[in-house]
Amino acid sequence: MQIADQGDKGMKKTILITGSTDGIGLVTAHALVKLGHTVLLHGRNESKLQAAQTAILQETPTAKLAAFVADLSSLQQVASLAKTVSEHYPTLDVLINNAGVHTIADTTTQEGLDTRFTVNTLAPYLLTRRLLAQLKPDARVVNLSSAAQADLNPAELQQPSSLPSGHVYAKSKLALTMWSRGLAEQLRKQGPVVVAVNPASLLGSKMVKEAYGISGSDLTRGADILVKAALSDEFAEASGLYFDNDIPDFSDPHPDALNSQKVAQLMQQLDTIVTSYI
Numbered sequence: 001m002q003i004a005d006q007g008d009k010g011m012k013k014t015i016l017i018t019g020s021t022d023g024i025g026l027v028t029a030h031a032l033v034k035l036g037h038t039v040l041l042h043g044r045n046e047s048k049l050q051a052a053q054t055a056i057l058q059e060t061p062t063a064k065l066a067a068f069v070a071d072l073s074s075l076q077q078v079a080s081l082a083k084t085v086s087e088h089y090p091t092l093d094v095l096i097n098n099a100g101v102h103t104i105a106d107t108t109t110q111e112g113l114d115t116r117f118t119v120n121t122l123a124p125y126l127l128t129r130r131l132l133a134q135l136k137p138d139a140r141v142v143n144l145s146s147a148a149q150a151d152l153n154p155a156e157l158q159q160p161s162s163l164p165s166g167h168v169y170a171k172s173k174l175a176l177t178m179w180s181r182g183l184a185e186q187l188r189k190q191g192p193v194v195v196a197v198n199p200a201s202l203l204g205s206k207m208v209k210e211a212y213g214i215s216g217s218d219l220t221r222g223a224d225i226l227v228k229a230a231l232s233d234e235f236a237e238a239s240g241l242y243f244d245n246d247i248p249d250f251s252d253p254h255p256d257a258l259n260s261q262k263v264a265q266l267m268q269q270l271d272t273i274v275t276s277y278i
Contacts, residue, residue: 014092015230016040016085016131018072018124019099021048024144024199027223028096030056032230033063040085042099044071072099072123073109079277082130092134094230095192096142097124097176102169108160113273116165117157120172125179126274128194137191138236141180142229145196147246149174149254154269175266177242177257182267184240185260193239196253197229200245221245 015032019025021043029039033056043049049067056063066088070081085092101119109115113122128141135141150170157175161168180196187194199222225245229235235243242253256262 012036012038013094013231014038014040014089015094015096016042016068016089016092017096017098018042018127021045021052023098024219024222024226025096025098026052026055027219028098028226030059031223031227033060033065035227035231036064038064038066040089041065041067042081043067043069045069072119072127073101073115075111075113075118075122075126075274075277078123078126079130082127086131086134090134091136092131092139093136094140094142095128095131095135096144096226096230097127098144098226099123100144103165107165107168112159114157114160114168116168117161117172117175120169121157121175121179122270122273124176125183125270126277128183129274129278132187132192135192137189139192140230140235141183141192141194142226143176143180143194143196144226145177145180145198145242145253146170146173147198147201147244149177149257151254151256154266157269157273174254174256177253178263178266179270180242181240181257182263185263186267187239191239193235193237195229195235195238195241195243196257197225197243198245199223199225200248 015037017025017029020029020041032039041049041052046069053065053067068081070077072078101116104115107115109118148170152171177196180194184194241250244251
């Protein structure tokens with residue numbers, strides 16, 4: 001793994017990574033603690049969180065870690081997660097919205113929403129909104145997008161979908177990419193930098209294995225670009241942009257993410273859904 005200093009000039013940061021008990025999130029956490037940064041792990045399972053902490057500490061005994069449990073399919077738990085993190089860490093330097101789902105058995109949340117849209121789109125939006133006070137102008141929000149992006153009607157976010165998981169996943173990732181651009185436009189120089197990143201297609205995560213039945217490629221490739229997005233000078237002025245690690249370079253996302261009117265409509269829908277949790 002490439003863990004050379006990515007332009008942080010020796011300043012050690014506090015970084016929250018959602019979905020960091022396995023996959024790209026866990027590999028990224030390993031890389032960041034080796035660089036001396038404080039990493040806040042998140043997972044929905046207490047035992048998996050403890051196992052992730054143990055694994056990181058075995059590899060990097062000096063690692064600075066904290067762990068937070070929350071089920072991101074519950075917007076109430078997302079709000080509680082933000083509250084708990086902010087109480088313990090008044091300042092965050094980086095939020096990596098990594099957690100995501102593809103193929104799942106229960107597609108409806110207790111709040112009556114689609115689980116895939118909730119975890120992939122709504123939860124990271126709510127978490128980011130709730131943590132804006134902790135994220136200063138030079139902080140960064142790194143949203144894990146995908147090369148799979150499909151157009152959607154914002155109203156689709158309001159209820160469970162009967163579409164195949166692959167379709168919903170692609171819609172949810174476009175929505176994530178759209179709000180990354182929309183929030184960046186709203187915040188402008190007030191910060192933080194908000195960037196959407198496709199870490200690379202078909203990496204060897206549990207999600208890819210379950211969805212496509214393949215082992216996938218080396219997760220390090222995805223983790224390296226997340227470290228770069230979190231720390232490097234290259235991403236310091238990237239707010240509102242989309243980085244496609246399949247190229248690898250900044251690129252145009254789905255055309256809807258560049259359509260100001262459609263982005264504004266989506267933002268309005270997101271705010272309507274999460275308003276009671278802000």
